[in-house]
Amino acid sequence: xxxxxxxxxxxxxxxxxxxxxxxxxxxLLSGDSMWSIAAxxxxxxxxxxxxxxxxxxxxxxxxxxxxxxxxxxPTAIAATWDRGLVREAxxxxxxxxxxxxxxxxxxxxxxxxxxxxxxxxxxxFSEDPYLTGEIGTAYVLGVQDGGVGTTVKHFVxxxxxxxxxxxxxxxxxxxxxxxxxxxxxxxxxxARPWGVxxxxxxxxxxxxxxxxxxxxxxxxxxxFDGFIVSDWTAARDTVRDCLAGLDVAMPGPNTVYGQHLxxxxxxxxxxxxxVDALARRVLLxxxxxxxxxxxxxxxxxxxxxxxxDGRAVAREVATRSFVLLRNExxxxxxxxxxxxxxxxxxxxxxxxTSGGGSASVFAERTVSPLEGLRAALPGSVELTYxxxxxxxxxxPPVEVPMTATFYAAxxxxxxxxxxxxxxxxxxxxxxxxxxxxELDRIEVGGDFTPSGSGExxxxxxxxxxxxxxxxGRVLFDGDLDFEGDDPAAAMFDPPATTAVVPLTEGEKVxxxxxxxxxxxxxxxxxxxxxxxxxxxxxAADDELxxxxxxxxxxxxxxxxxxxxxxxxxxxxxxxSTLTLPGRQDELVARVxxxxxxxxxxVNTGAPVTMPWREDVExxxxxxxxxxxxxxxxxxxxxxxxxxxxxxxxxxxxxEEDVPVLGVVPDQGALDYAEGVFVGYRAWERADAEPAFWxxxxxxxxxxxxxxxxxxxxxxxxxxxxxxxxxxxxEREGDEVVQVYLAPREPGDRPARVLxxxxxxxxxxxxxxxxxxxxxxxxxxxxxxDADEWESVPGGYDVLxxxxxxxxxxxxxxxxA
Numbered sequence: 001x002x003x004x005x006x007x008x009x010x011x012x013x014x015x016x017x018x019x020x021x022x023x024x025x026x027x028l029l030s031g032d033s034m035w036s037i038a039a040x041x042x043x044x045x046x047x048x049x050x051x052x053x054x055x056x057x058x059x060x061x062x063x064x065x066x067x068x069x070x071x072x073x074p075t076a077i078a079a080t081w082d083r084g085l086v087r088e089a090x091x092x093x094x095x096x097x098x099x100x101x102x103x104x105x106x107x108x109x110x111x112x113x114x115x116x117x118x119x120x121x122x123x124x125f126s127e128d129p130y131l132t133g134e135i136g137t138a139y140v141l142g143v144q145d146g147g148v149g150t151t152v153k154h155f156v157x158x159x160x161x162x163x164x165x166x167x168x169x170x171x172x173x174x175x176x177x178x179x180x181x182x183x184x185x186x187x188x189x190x191a192r193p194w195g196v197x198x199x200x201x202x203x204x205x206x207x208x209x210x211x212x213x214x215x216x217x218x219x220x221x222x223x224f225d226g227f228i229v230s231d232w233t234a235a236r237d238t239v240r241d242c243l244a245g246l247d248v249a250m251p252g253p254n255t256v257y258g259q260h261l262x263x264x265x266x267x268x269x270x271x272x273x274x275v276d277a278l279a280r281r282v283l284l285x286x287x288x289x290x291x292x293x294x295x296x297x298x299x300x301x302x303x304x305x306x307x308x309d310g311r312a313v314a315r316e317v318a319t320r321s322f323v324l325l326r327n328e329x330x331x332x333x334x335x336x337x338x339x340x341x342x343x344x345x346x347x348x349x350x351x352x353t354s355g356g357g358s359a360s361v362f363a364e365r366t367v368s369p370l371e372g373l374r375a376a377l378p379g380s381v382e383l384t385y386x387x388x389x390x391x392x393x394x395x396p397p398v399e400v401p402m403t404a405t406f407y408a409a410x411x412x413x414x415x416x417x418x419x420x421x422x423x424x425x426x427x428x429x430x431x432x433x434x435x436x437x438e439l440d441r442i443e444v445g446g447d448f449t450p451s452g453s454g455e456x457x458x459x460x461x462x463x464x465x466x467x468x469x470x471x472g473r474v475l476f477d478g479d480l481d482f483e484g485d486d487p488a489a490a491m492f493d494p495p496a497t498t499a500v501v502p503l504t505e506g507e508k509v510x511x512x513x514x515x516x517x518x519x520x521x522x523x524x525x526x527x528x529x530x531x532x533x534x535x536x537x538x539a540a541d542d543e544l545x546x547x548x549x550x551x552x553x554x555x556x557x558x559x560x561x562x563x564x565x566x567x568x569x570x571x572x573x574x575x576s577t578l579t580l581p582g583r584q585d586e587l588v589a590r591v592x593x594x595x596x597x598x599x600x601x602v603n604t605g606a607p608v609t610m611p612w613r614e615d616v617e618x619x620x621x622x623x624x625x626x627x628x629x630x631x632x633x634x635x636x637x638x639x640x641x642x643x644x645x646x647x648x649x650x651x652x653x654x655e656e657d658v659p660v661l662g663v664v665p666d667q668g669a670l671d672y673a674e675g676v677f678v679g680y681r682a683w684e685r686a687d688a689e690p691a692f693w694x695x696x697x698x699x700x701x702x703x704x705x706x707x708x709x710x711x712x713x714x715x716x717x718x719x720x721x722x723x724x725x726x727x728x729x730e731r732e733g734d735e736v737v738q739v740y741l742a743p744r745e746p747g748d749r750p751a752r753v754l755x756x757x758x759x760x761x762x763x764x765x766x767x768x769x770x771x772x773x774x775x776x777x778x779x780x781x782x783x784x785d786a787d788e789w790e791s792v793p794g795g796y797d798v799l800x801x802x803x804x805x806x807x808x809x810x811x812x813x814x815x816a
Contacts, residue, residue, distance in 0.1 A: 004296040006225075006284075012295035013283035016043040022272060025279040026261050031252030034428020034525055035060045037282065044293025048286055050151075050229070050250070051100065054107035054123060055354060055626065056361035057093055059100035062427050063362065064420045069096055069310035069627065070353060070363035073605045074109060076321035076623035078125035078648035079697075081736045082759055083138040085320060090142020091305040092313045097148045098304070103289040104149035104195060106229075106358070110136045110183040111159045113606075113649040114678050117663045119161035119574040122355040122605020122624055126648035127679030127694065129179050130754050130778070133186025135648075140191040147299035149289055151229055152187050153197035155208060155218070156180050158231075160663035160670070161574045165234075167665045168202040171672040176203070177782040177789075178676045181214075185222055186777075194226040194288050198246060200234045209249075210240035219245065227281045239269050247278045251428065251525050310364075311628060318632035320734075323621040324643040324698040325651075325691075330597050330617030332639025332700055333557055335377055342555035343370060344388045344548045344591060345584075347563035347603045350396070354624050355605045356492045357571020363627040369561055369601065372630025376638055384555065388548035388591075389541045391582025393567040394496050395459050395533035397422035398511065402446040402532065406431060409440040419444065422532030424515075425491075430526045436519045444532050445512035450503040454537030458511065459498035462530025463490040465516040468499070471509035475499035491529035492572040498533070541583050549590050558595040559637065560588050563603035574663045578609045578655045588612045601633065607651045613691060621645070639700060644734035644759070646697035646803070650680050653691035659683060680804045681750040695738050695754070695803035701729025701764065705808035708800050712813060718755075718776040723800050723809070724769050727762040734761050737770035737800065740807065741778050744795040749781060752799060779815060791815070 017025070024040060032038035039047040052058045055077070056068035071077065071089055080086065097105055109120065113127035126132040140150045157169040157180045171180065187193055196218065199208040208214070209230050218224045227247040235241045235249035238260040249255040264270040283292060290297030324331065333341070351368040354360050370385055377383055402419040415431040424444045430436070448470075450456060458475060460466045463482035468475045480495040503509060513532045539547070552558035562584045568575060579585070592598040592615045599618040602608065603625070613619060620643065622633055635641040652658045659682035660674050677685045680694040706724040713719060723737045736759050742752035756772035776791065783790045793815045801807030 009287035009295045010284055012292060013280055013287055015294075016045065016283050016292060017276060017280050019043050020279070022262065022265060022275065025275050026257060028279045028282045029248055029261065029275070030255040030257045031248070031250045033253070034251040037248065045283070045286055046291035048104065048289070048291055049102050050104040050106055051097065051102040052106050052358040053361060054109060054359050056363065057096040057100055057102055057105065058361050059102060061429050062425055066100065067364040068361040069314060070361055071314050072318045072321055072626035072629075073122045073354060073359065073624035074125050075122050075605055075648060076625060077139070077317060078131065078135045079321040079323055079623065079645040080317065081131070081646050081757055082320060083134060085317060086135055086138035087142035087145070088308070089313060089317055090139045091145050092308045092310055094143045094146020094148040094304070095306060095308050096310070098146065102148065103291060104151060104285070105143055106151050106153065106197065108136050108139045108150065109153050110187065111154055111157070112180055112183075112678065114159040114672070115661050115663050116578055116607040116649075116652065116658060117575045117661060118159055118606070119569070120355070120357065120571055122569055123357070123359050123571070127650060128648070128754050129182035130186070131648055131757075132183040133190070136183055136187045137190040140187055140193045144191070144194065145299065146304050147289060147297055147301070149194035149285060151195035151197040152184060152193050154199035154231055155184060155196050156199065156214060157203050157672075158199035158201050161572055162664050163668070164200045166202070166668060168205060168669045169672060170204060170669050172675065173784050173787070174782040175672055175675045179678060181217065184218070188218070188222045188224045194285055196224065196226060196228050198228055198230050198234060200231050207236060209235045209246045210237060210244045212244045215245045225281075225284070227285045238264050242270050242274050242278065245278070247281050254525070314626045315628035315632050318622070318625040318628050319635055319641050321623055321625070321645045322632070322636050322643045323645040323647055323696070325619040325621055325696065326613060326616070327698050328617045330557070330599050331620070331637065333637055335381055335638050338381060338556040340382045340384065340555045341373070341377065342384045342386065342551040342558045342595070343373060343561070344386045344552065344558060344587070345561035345563070346387050346390055346392075348385065348561040349387075351629050352563045352565070352603050352624055353626050353629055355569045355571070356566050359571070366627050367630035369630045369633050372632070372634040373637070375631070376634035384551045386548040386551045387538070387544050388560070388587045389544050389583045390538060391563070391580070391584050392565050393581065394461055395457060395498060395535045397531050398448065398458070398534035400446055400448050402444050405443045406434045406439055407441050407443065408438050414438065422534065424531065425529045426526045427529070428526055436526065439517045441514055441516050442528070443512060443514045445510065447508050448511045448534070449508045450505055450536070452537055453503065453505040455500045456503045456537060457498050457500055457535045459496055459533040460513050460530060461494045461496040461533055462515070463494055464518055464530065466530070467514045468497075469510075469512045470501050473501070475501065491527070492570040494530070496533070545583065545587055545590055548587060549594055552591040552598070553594040555595060557597045557599060558591050559599045559601060560591050561601045561603055562588060564605070564608065569605050575606070578607060578652065580608050585611055589615065592616050599637070607649065609652060609655055610691065613653075642700045642731070642733040643698065644736070646695050646736045647692055648694070650683055650690045650694045651692040653689070657688050657690070659686040659688060676750065681753070684751045693803050693805040696806070697736070697803070699733045699735065701727055701731050701733035703735050703802070704728045705800060706767065708798065708809040708811050710798055710811045710813055716776065717773050718778055719774045719813070721756065721772040721774060721798065721800070722769055723772065724767060725760060725762070726767040727764055730764050732761070732763045734759060735802075737772060738803065739772045739774060740799040740804065741774070742797040742799055743792065744797060749792070752804070753778065
C-alpha cells in the first residue's frame with residue numbers, strides 16, 4: 001500500500017472547503033484563543049494547537065505543573081555543526097509537542113546574527129546564511145519527522161528588537177536575497193516546512209504581514225505551499241493582510257480577520273476567492289498533522305520516532321555545543337590529579353539555561369554547574385564554592401511556594417493556583433473560572449521563613465498597579481509604568497521596585513503582592529506577567545570578590561563561571577553593551593592574578609567581550625546550556641568528552657571593533673547599509689581582527705589535515721570534496737571540517753564564504769575522511785540589473801580547515 005500524498009490531502013482539504021460557508025472559512029483564519037484554531041466537527045476538523053518554543057515545548061498553559069524538557073539555546077544547537085544531532089533534537093521536540101497536545105511548533109528562528117547587540121541573538125542560529133539554512137533544515141526535518149508542523153520565523157529581517165513592531169528595515173534586493181532570505185529559501189527547498197511566521201517589522205516600507213512581493217518570492221519562486229501565520233499581534237490591516245496571503249492572524253479571538261474580514265468580503269474590498277486560498281492552506285495543514293478526518297497525516301502514528309530520552313538528548317546537545325575558545329594545557333582537569341577545586345560565580349549555582357521570552361519554559365529540572373561538578377568529582381577532591389559577585393540588576397523570584405488567588409470586584413474568589421515561586425505568568429489562558437471581564441485583581445502570596453537574619457530585599461517586577469506587603473507592612477502601593485506598546489517587552493524587560501526589610505532567622509512572615517488587573521481589550525486572551533522578588537542578605541561585592549580570591553589562591557584549579565543576566569538577554573529589547581554585567585570582568589582578573597590555572601566558563605547566549613582572555617589559561621563557552629548544563633559541563637571539564645563545538649558567529653575582542661553593530665532605528669528606519677558584508681564577511685572587509693573567528697573551536701586532541709580531493713559535478717551540487725584528516729593526539733576526538741570558497745577575483749563579493757562542512761570522529765592515531773557536498777548556490781550572486789541569480793564563473797580557491805581564519809589545505813578550481 002502506497003503512502004498518501006499531499007495531492008490526496010489537498011483534495012480532502014478542497015472537499016472540506018466546499019462544505020463551508022463564508023463564516024466557516026473566515027473562522028479558520030484566526031485563533032479562537034491564544035494558541036489554537038477552533039475545531040469544526042461538521043467537516044471533520046479537529047482543534048489545531050500551536051505553541052512556543054524553539055528549545056522546549058511550552059504547550060497551551062505556561063505552568064510549572066506541566067514542565068518541559070529544555071534543550072540548549074539555538075546558538076548552542078548551531079554550534080554543534082551536526083545536522084544529524086539537530087534532527088534528533090527536532091524529533092525530541094516533536095515528541096514533547098505530541099505529549100502536550102501541540103500540532104505546530106512556533107520555531108525555528110532563522111534570522112541572522114547581524115549585530116551581536118541583537119536581543120534575540122541567542123534564539124537564532126548563526127551569522128552565516130548557509131550554516132543557518134543547514135541547521136534550520138535539519139531542525140525542521142526532525143520536528144516534521146514526528147508529524148508536528150513548524151513555522152520558520154521571523155520572515156524576514158527581524159534581526160533586532162528595538163521598535164520591532166514599527167521598524168522599517170531598509171535593504172536592497174541583493175542583500176535580502178544573499179543574506180536574509182537565503183536561510184528561508186534553503187529550508188523551504190530542503191525541508192518543505194508546513195509553516196512560516198510573518199514578522200512584526202517592515203521591509204522597505206511594507207509591513208511583513210502585508211508584504212505581497214516577498215510572499216510571492218516565498219510561494220511562487222521557492223514553491224512554499226504551507227501556511228503563513230502572523231507573529232502574535234503582528235497583523236494590522238484586514239484587506240492588505242488577506243490580499244498578501246497571510247493565512248492566520250494570531251492570537252484570537254479578536255483579530256483583524258473575523259467580523260472585519262466578513263465585512264470586507266461583503267462590501268467588495270476582498271474577493272471571496274482570496275479567503276478560499278487562505279482557508280484551503282489551513283485545511284491542508286490540518287490534514288498534514290492528522291486533524292482532518294478522511295485525510296491521512298504525513299507521518300502515520302506508527303512511523304513517528306518515539307521513546308527518546310529527553311534528558312539524554314539535552315545533555316548530548318549541550319556537550320556537543322561547548323566551544324573551547326582557549327586552552328593553555330589547563331583542560332581537561334584530571335579529577336585524580338587535583339586536591340582542591342574552586343568554583344566561583346553566581347551563575348555556577350544559578351545557571352542561565354535559556355534566554356528570556358518565547359524561548360523560556362518551565363524546565364522539568366535544572367542541573368547547575370555546581371551540582372554537576374559535585375556529582376562528578378570524586379570524594380577525595382575538595383570543591384569550594386564562592387559567589388564572587390552579584391551581577392543582577394533585578395532580583396530573582398522569591399524561592400518559596402506561593403499561591404495565586406484571582407478575585408472579582410465584589411471580593412468573590414474566582415480561582416486559585418499554586419506557584420513554585422514568586423513568578424506569576426499567564427499568557428493566553430487564564431485558570432478555569434476566570435475571565436478578563438470579571439477579574440479585578442490577582443494576589444500572589446505565601447509564608448516566608450528567612451534562613452538568615454539581616455536586611456532582606458523584597459520587590460515587584462512588572463508593569464501595572466501593585467500593592468506589596470511583608471509581615472503586614474505595606475512596602476509599595478502604586479504604579480510601575482512601562483513606556484511603549486509592546487506587551488512582550490513589558491513582560492520581559494519590566495519596571496521594578498524594591499524595599500529593604502529586616503528579618504530574623506527562623507521567624508516566619510507573610511509576603512503578599514496584589515496586582516490590579518488591566519483588561520487589554522483582547523477578549524479572554526490573557527497577557528499577565530509579574531514577579532514577587534527577593535534577595536537574602538548578601539555581602540557587598542568587595543567582600544564577595546575577596547572571598548573568591550581567597551578560595552582561588554588555595555585551589556589547584558579555579559573555575560570561574562561568568563554569565564549574562566535576565567536583564568541583558570531576552571526577547572523584547574536589544575542589548576546596550578557587549579560587556580559582562582556587574583563586576584564579573586574584575587572578578588576574573590583578580591582570580592587569574594592568584595591562580596595560574598584559571599578556567600573561565602562563559603554562560604551566555606551571545607558574544608561578550610573578554611578583556612582578560614589572554615590572562616587566563618582556558619575559556620570554555622557553554623552558551624545557555626539547557627536543563628542538563630551542569631552534567632555536560634562536568635563531562636567536558638573533566639575530560640570525559642572532547643569539546644567539539646565550533647563558533648557559529650564571530651566573537652569580537654572589543655565592542656568598538658565590531659563592523660556592524662547598530663540596532664537602533666533612525667527616524668523609524670534601520671538601514672542595512674553594510675549590504676552583504678555581515679559577520680565574518682564584514683570583519684574581513686574591515687581588515688579587523690576579532691577575538692575568535694567564525695568556525696573556531698579547539699579540541700583536547702590535535703588534528704593533521706592530510707589531503708583534499710575536489711570532484712566538480714554537473715548536477716544540482718557544485719562539488720563533492722573529500723578531506724582526509726588524522727587524529728595526531730593521544731585521545732579520541734571530534735573534528736568539524738570546514739570548506740570555504742574564495743573567488744580569486746572577488747570584486748564586490750566577500751573574500752570567502754562557507755561552502756560546506758562535515759564532522760568526523762577518530763580514535764587517537766586514526767585517520768578519517770570527511771565528505772563535504774558544496775551546493776551550487778555557493779558561487780551564485782544576485783544580479784540586481786537582471787533581477788535574477790547568476791553563477792559567477794572563474795577561478796576559486798577551495799580552502800579547507802578548522803575555522804574561517806585557520807585553513808590547512810588549498811585546492812584550485814576553474815568554473816566555466
